[in-house]
Amino acid sequence: MFKTADGHTLELAPWRMRRFMRLLAQARRTPPGMTSRTITQDMQILLRRARRVGADPNRRIARFESSGACCRACFLARQKRDAMEVVALAVAPGAHLYEREIDALEQELEDFEFEVERSANVTLAWRHYKTLRGAADNTSGIGVYILMRGSRPIYVGKSDDVGARLRRHRLYARQHDSDLNVWIANTPRASDAAAVEHVLVRALRTRVTNRKLKVALIVGKRGLRIDNLLPPGIASPKAPGKAIDLAAGSLFEFAP
Known part of the structure; x- marks a missing residue:
C-alpha cells in the first residue's frame, strides 16, 4: 500500500506492480545495466506524488495523476475497504526526459484495462x-x-x-x-x-x-x-x- 500526496491509500496487486514497473522501464527507455531497484524507486515516487483529480461516482472510480519523477503517470482506482485499489494505469515519458502534453495521456486513459x-x-x-x-x-x-x-x-x-x-x-x-x-x-x-x-x-x-x-x-x-x-x-x-x-x-x- 502507498500513501498519495493528498492522503489517499493506493493498493496495487503484485501482478499490477510488475506491470507498472514494465511500463516505467519502457517509458524511461531503460539503458542496459539499469537495476530494477532504480525502477522500483521511480514507481514508489510516482505513487507517493499522486493526487486525486477526478472521480466517476457511478462506477466508484477515482482518477489520480502524478509527475515530477522520471515519467508522468495516471491511475484509475476504486474503493476497496479502507483503501483505493488501482485497477488501471498509464505511464508516459515526461519531466526532464521527454515532454508530452496531458491530452496525449488522456488518450491513453481511454485504453485502460480493467480486470474481470x-x-x-x-x-x-x-x-x-x-x-x-x-x-x-x-x-x-x-x-x-x-x-x-x-x-x-x-x-x-x-x-x-x-x-x-x-x-x-x-x-x-x-x-x-x-x-x-x-x-x-x-x-x-x-x-x-x-x-x-x-x-x-x-x-x-x-x-x-x-x-x-x-x-x-x-x-x-x-x-x-x-x-x-x-x-x-x-x-x-x-x-x-x-x-x-x-x-x-x-x-x-x-x-x-
Missing part, C-alpha cells in the same frame, strides 16, 4: 457450420461462437440464444457481402459462456476484432476449468493449449 472475474467448469463440444444460415437454423440455447473468414477467426461472441444472435450476424454479413463460417459450442450456464468467451478472446487476442475483452481475467470462486478450449485447426501462438485449469484468485494472463 470469471469462473467455469466446462468441456466444450465444438460444431462447425459452413454458413451463418446453417448455424442460425440449427443452433439454440446458451453458448459461444467464433466467426471465421475462411480459416481465420475474426470475432468471438456469446449469447443466451446463439441462433438468434447468429441471425443478426447473418443480416450484417449480408449487408457487407461477407462470406463467413462459424464454430459453436453450447454451455450449461450464461456465466460459463462469459468465461469461455473471455478466455477465447485472450487466446486469440491478436487475431480477433474484440476489444473490450482483451483485459485481465481473475479466476472466480468456482475456479476456471475449460477442456477442449479451441476448435480443431484454430491454433494460436498465445493459446495455452487445449485445457485451462486454474484455482480461484489466480490471474489468467498470456505472454505478451
